[in-house]
Amino acid sequence: MIQLRNVSRRYGERTAVNAVDLDIPGNTIYGIIGKSGAGKSTLIRLISLLEKPDSGEIRFGEDRVDNLTGDALIGQRRKIGMIFQNFNLFGSRTAGGNIAYPLEISGKPRKETERRVQELLELVGLEGRGNAPVSTLSGGQKQRVAIARALAVEPDILFCDEATSALDPQTTRSILELLKNLQKNMNLSIVMITHQMEVVRDACRSVAVLDEGKIAETGLVADIFSRPQAAVTREFLTHLNPLESIAESSCPDLVRWSHEGGAYILRFRGAVTGEPVLSRLARKFDIDVNIRAGGVQDVSGIAVGTMIADLAGKPDEVAQARAWLESQGVSVEENKE
Numbered sequence: 211m212i213q214l215r216n217v218s219r220r221y222g223e224r225t226a227v228n229a230v231d232l233d234i235p236g237n238t239i240y241g242i243i244g245k246s247g248a249g250k251s252t253l254i255r256l257i258s259l260l261e262k263p264d265s266g267e268i269r270f271g272e273d274r275v276d277n278l279t280g281d282a283l284i285g286q287r288r289k290i291g292m293i294f295q296n297f298n299l300f301g302s303r304t305a306g307g308n309i310a311y312p313l314e315i316s317g318k319p320r321k322e323t324e325r326r327v328q329e330l331l332e333l334v335g336l337e338g339r340g341n342a343p344v345s346t347l348s349g350g351q352k353q354r355v356a357i358a359r360a361l362a363v364e365p366d367i368l369f370c371d372e373a374t375s376a377l378d379p380q381t382t383r384s385i386l387e388l389l390k391n392l393q394k395n396m397n398l399s400i401v402m403i404t405h406q407m408e409v410v411r412d413a414c415r416s417v418a419v420l421d422e423g424k425i426a427e428t429g430l431v432a433d434i435f436s437r438p439q440a441a442v443t444r445e446f447l448t449h450l451n452p453l454e455s456i457a458e459s460s461c462p463d464l465v466r467w468s469h470e471g472g473a474y475i476l477r478f479r480g481a482v483t484g485e486p487v488l489s490r491l492a493r494k495f496d497i498d499v500n501i502r503a504g505g506v507q508d509v510s511g512i513a514v515g516t517m518i519a520d521l522a523g524k525p526d527e528v529a530q531a532r533a534w535l536e537s538q539g540v541s542v543e544e545n546k547e
């Protein structure tokens with residue numbers, strides 16, 4: 211478990227991370243999502259002990275780590291692996307040579323290093339590619355090498371900083387699948403920094419939404435998807451949900467399709483998705499329901515439905531209908547698009 215209390219980091223006049231409190235559970239994949247400039251990279255530099263906060267405390271488990279220096283700092287940093295958007299591989303080395311690097315500098319004997327490199331290549335699905343020059347690898351393969359290199363020294367925590375942002379959607383999915391499997395099989399804690407809600411949906415169990423250096427909200431991904439609280443979260447979901455992404459999602463259940471928008475966004479989860487809530491709504495209230503688009507996404511194994519609909523009728527009837535929907539576990543939001 212990583213714990214941040216009142217952590218701030220300023221650059222001159224600019225407060226990049228502002229009084230952040232965060233509990234990142236261990237042994238899971240935790241997402242931190244934010245727009246460009248929200249402070250994600252700064253936050254990850256602080257948590258990975260590359261920079262010190264101006265104020266506040268960071269703990270790994272019981273140990274306070276933000277104030278460490280010397281060998282104690284090096285010891286804690288050994289527990290952390292990192293992968294990046296642009297892979298940061300050594301172009302002059304082969305795939306295997308990159309993976310061997312951290313083992314070589316930690317003084318592992320050559321035979322052991324060779325054996326471990328083979329194991330790691332297998333682990334990331336690159337068996338037989340150890341001698342390939344980095345320049346001959348695809349983006350997805352390069353990221354697999356970077357993952358293997360990060361895992362070579364058996365870290366407790368793997369930080370992924372926009373690790374799939376440079377990859378196409380299919381490669382992104384395969385890298386996320388790999389990370390999910392590694393997390394499960396190695397009891398790893400993974401923290402994923404991203405600006406893509408798809409990455410949060412497809413890989414993370416919990417998420418923190420960062421906005422202008424502050425935590426806008428945190429929660430289980432399925433809860434955030436079905437009942438977003440902060441305006442910035444809704445904005446992320448609006449860009450992901452209503453039209454294109456539903457059609458592309460791995461579990462499309464498209465009801466209808468329209469580019470004309472709709473007055474309301476309805477979100478619901480679990481059992482509610484299977485119930486004929488809208489037909490009951492239309493029977494119960496004197497309103498017309500026009501579904502513009504809708505679908506069900508798989509969010510960490512939980513079905514989360516999103517529907518864009520018009521609810522037309524007298525204002526008080528529509529207000530009552532909205533209140534009834536909320537009482538049935540359906541979150542109703544005006545569509546600002």
Ligand SMILES: Nc1ncnc2c1ncn2[C@@H]1O[C@H](COP(=O)(O)OP(=O)(O)OP(=O)(O)O)[C@@H](O)[C@H]1O
Binds near residue numbers: 221405
């Ligand atoms: N080393 C630095 N010196 C000065 N300002 C910085 C530094 N690092 C970050 N900032 C500022 O802090 C704010 C947050 O930046 P940060 O890179 O953490 O955001 P981000 O969410 O990672 O954005 P992006 O996705 O664009 O990288 C920005 O206004 C940025 O200009």
